[in-house]
Amino acid sequence: MILSEETTPQVQDSLLALCLFAAFADGDKSDAEREEVRRMAEEIGSENLAGISRKILMRKLPLGEAVTGLISSSDRLLGYEMALAVCEASGSVSTDEQAFLDDLRRLLALAPAAAAEVKQQVDELAFAPISSIIAVPPALPAAAEGPANNSMILKYAILNGALELLPETLATLAIIPMQMKMVYRIGKSHGVELSRAHIGEFLATAGIGMGSQVVEGFARKLMRGLGKKVGGRIGGKAANQLTGSAFSFATTYALGKVAEVYYSGGRKLEFGKVKQLYAPLKQEAEALHPKYLPEMQAKMKELTPSKIFSMVRGSEVP
Numbered sequence: 001m002i003l004s005e006e007t008t009p010q011v012q013d014s015l016l017a018l019c020l021f022a023a024f025a026d027g028d029k030s031d032a033e034r035e036e037v038r039r040m041a042e043e044i045g046s047e048n049l050a051g052i053s054r055k056i057l058m059r060k061l062p063l064g065e066a067v068t069g070l071i072s073s074s075d076r077l078l079g080y081e082m083a084l085a086v087c088e089a090s091g092s093v094s095t096d097e098q099a100f101l102d103d104l105r106r107l108l109a110l111a112p113a114a115a116a117e118v119k120q121q122v123d124e125l126a127f128a129p130i131s132s133i134i135a136v137p138p139a140l141p142a143a144a145e146g147p148a149n150n151s152m153i154l155k156y157a158i159l160n161g162a163l164e165l166l167p168e169t170l171a172t173l174a175i176i177p178m179q180m181k182m183v184y185r186i187g188k189s190h191g192v193e194l195s196r197a198h199i200g201e202f203l204a205t206a207g208i209g210m211g212s213q214v215v216e217g218f219a220r221k222l223m224r225g226l227g228k229k230v231g232g233r234i235g236g237k238a239a240n241q242l243t244g245s246a247f248s249f250a251t252t253y254a255l256g257k258v259a260e261v262y263y264s265g266g267r268k269l270e271f272g273k274v275k276q277l278y279a280p281l282k283q284e285a286e287a288l289h290p291k292y293l294p295e296m297q298a299k300m301k302e303l304t305p306s307k308i309f310s311m312v313r314g315s316e317v318p
Helices: 009-024 027-044 047-057 063-069 073-088 095-108 112-126 150-163 169-173 175-189 196-206 210-223 233-264 271-302 305-313
Strands: none
Touching: 009 027, 009 047, 009 063, 009 073, 009 095, 009 210, 027 047, 027 210, 047 210, 063 073, 063 095, 073 095, 073 112, 073 169, 073 210, 112 169, 112 175, 112 305, 150 175, 150 233, 150 271, 169 175, 169 210, 169 305, 175 196, 175 210, 175 233, 175 305, 196 210, 196 233, 196 271, 210 233, 233 271
């Protein structure tokens, strides 16, 4: 579904609340998610995000009250889609998360067929295989100036930056599967066959929260036009759109670079050092974003829902 720029503040608040409820649904992850929400609120400049988060954590905003801003069937389906996407971002759903989703579906009074269709689409992205259906050429021998997978890493970073420019919610959900496929390909190019669980652990070690990354993408889409840092509707829209693109580009680029170091070195690097490498590489990538923004904007124009699904399924590569 597409997030409209004309969405009312009441609908925006309800959608933000459902994303946050979903992020906090798994108690094992809640502390990390709280910190991510605090960081997001500061970066986006959203008092709404911080305020809604506090109400949920202090139990001053029940789930039943949060859904009251979603009147139309399309808004209720969108809320369910976004919450489901956050819960499924890691590629699995815990017992607590499933209980939350069951409660949410009941409170939203969704038609079973419509809810099933939304779930099928989200499942197809979140649970997609990390390998490719088509044969992927191995990395070329490393050139003198850098690692063998540099070109491939940049392609995935540009793709994910482009995905964040799109208004569709499912485009944001596709970012993590593409990051996982990139890491899988890097490992395979160095003779290592990686499982989804290992890649998820690698992302977490680098400091990439999968659920919080999806929440951030949704929050930026919701807050387009409401940004206070640059003032005015148009300025806010542009700032959050480009900042979201820069975040996804930089996260993917840095993740790929760290994965290349880790797997090309025979996995001898301690997992504790992974995050130390990741932070400066992410800063480097953020500085590169303006240089590659025209390529992202061109890529965005090529991306249709069917093309995104093809890449996530592995029947097409960047």
